[in-house]
Amino acid sequence: MARRGYTILLAAAIVLTGCLSAGAAKAQSVDTKALFAYLVDDDTGSVLLNKQGDDKMVPSSMTKLMTMYLLDERLKEGRVKLTDVFHVSEKAWRMQGSKMFVPLGGDVPVEDLVRGIIIQSGNDACIVAAEGLSGSEENFAREMNRMAKKLGLNGSHFMNATGWPDPEHYMTAHDLALLAHHVIHDYPDSYHYYTEKTFTYNRISQFNRNRLLGNDIGVDGLKTGHTDDGGYGITLSAKEPQSGRRLILVINGLQSDNDRMEEGDRLLRWGFREFQDVTVVKAGEAVDEAKIWFGVKPAVALTAEKDVVLTLPANAEEAAKFKLVYTGPVPAPVQKGQHIADLVVTLEGHESQAVPLVAAEDVPKLSGFRKAWATLNYLVFERKHAAAPAAAPQKQ
Numbered sequence: 001m002a003r004r005g006y007t008i009l010l011a012a013a014i015v016l017t018g019c020l021s022a023g024a025a026k027a028q029s030v031d032t033k034a035l036f037a038y039l040v041d042d043d044t045g046s047v048l049l050n051k052q053g054d055d056k057m058v059p060s061s062m063t064k065l066m067t068m069y070l071l072d073e074r075l076k077e078g079r080v081k082l083t084d085v086f087h088v089s090e091k092a093w094r095m096q097g098s099k100m101f102v103p104l105g106g107d108v109p110v111e112d113l114v115r116g117i118i119i120q121s122g123n124d125a126c127i128v129a130a131e132g133l134s135g136s137e138e139n140f141a142r143e144m145n146r147m148a149k150k151l152g153l154n155g156s157h158f159m160n161a162t163g164w165p166d167p168e169h170y171m172t173a174h175d176l177a178l179l180a181h182h183v184i185h186d187y188p189d190s191y192h193y194y195t196e197k198t199f200t201y202n203r204i205s206q207f208n209r210n211r212l213l214g215n216d217i218g219v220d221g222l223k224t225g226h227t228d229d230g231g232y233g234i235t236l237s238a239k240e241p242q243s244g245r246r247l248i249l250v251i252n253g254l255q256s257d258n259d260r261m262e263e264g265d266r267l268l269r270w271g272f273r274e275f276q277d278v279t280v281v282k283a284g285e286a287v288d289e290a291k292i293w294f295g296v297k298p299a300v301a302l303t304a305e306k307d308v309v310l311t312l313p314a315n316a317e318e319a320a321k322f323k324l325v326y327t328g329p330v331p332a333p334v335q336k337g338q339h340i341a342d343l344v345v346t347l348e349g350h351e352s353q354a355v356p357l358v359a360a361e362d363v364p365k366l367s368g369f370r371k372a373w374a375t376l377n378y379l380v381f382e383r384k385h386a387a388a389p390a391a392a393p394q395k396q
Helices: 060-077 090-094 110-118 123-134 137-151 173-186 188-195 257-274 368-386
Strands: 006-009 036-041 047-051 085-087 107-109 198-201 204-207 219-227 231-239 246-254 275-281 288-293 299-303 308-313 321-326 339-346 353-359
Touching: 036 173, 036 257, 047 257, 060 110, 060 123, 060 137, 060 173, 060 188, 060 219, 060 231, 060 246, 085 110, 085 123, 090 123, 107 110, 110 123, 110 188, 110 198, 123 137, 137 173, 173 188, 173 219, 173 231, 173 246, 188 219, 219 257, 231 257, 246 257, 257 275, 275 339, 275 353, 288 339, 299 339, 308 353
Parallel strands: none
Antiparallel strands: 006 321, 036 047, 036 246, 085 107, 198 204, 219 231, 231 246, 275 308, 288 299, 299 353, 321 339, 339 353
């Protein structure tokens, strides 16, 4: 975040590496046959690939991530239990497309519905869940739109729980990636269902359509989708075993199941290979200091409140540049944790990113006499010194 004030070069003794703001990590280019593609580092939020990621598209069965999110919400709140049963209506039983094969008039345990939605991509299971949670699929769709607004899915609108084609039913690849992030982090106790490869219900065994599950780069979710209008798509998440780094990828508009599997695998491997996460500043670590005006101390150490991890194209650490930017001297009193400065990270060809730095301690204000002495000292010595060309700070 740019500020008016002084720009001070970061102390040479501090060796740091950094990266780019979300949406800026584009130095390494890659082509994809997908019509829509969005690849993001889940830990830092840096966007590694964005091809029409904010354009409306047909999400097909990837819609079911929202259906599951609402079901997970009720489970966490205790309003629904995995052992509860939901009744199968004729509407659910007659639903076409991919099916769990629920029995007409039967009662299905919620945990079976969870697996039927995630693993078997059952349209019938989605309607059973929607009617069980909200009374009707139409009411449930309204709940989906309410949640979309709450989560910031600004390019999404839902008409049903399944992803069944409807001109008013759409999402963006960006929104799907954001929804995947919430699925993973908001309800971690349920995430293991996305890793399961098979499920048998009503004596019918079906395989998870995500054939990348459990591969060597750690794919552990999430959901495939296909309709004639939308083509083949998939929302993928992978946690690299060696580094623990997680990437989320959404691709859509492909011509075949093999295409989405091959592109999904290739783009994830590209993201892990061409980018790396770097800890720029550790929590509590003194990065530099800011001068204080009329404080009992002349300066205060600047730290980050938590570890700052950023994403950088591989082998680009040496090209990153850092500046400490703040308006100073900072008037006392200063409170511990007060935002004082920004560590601005730049790399040629990329947008800069500002890392907020805070005061490491309280700095009370000087008493009247000491304040007068500090003013005299500044007028006689420091302002004269600041006028020297070699030491003059640069005005922003």
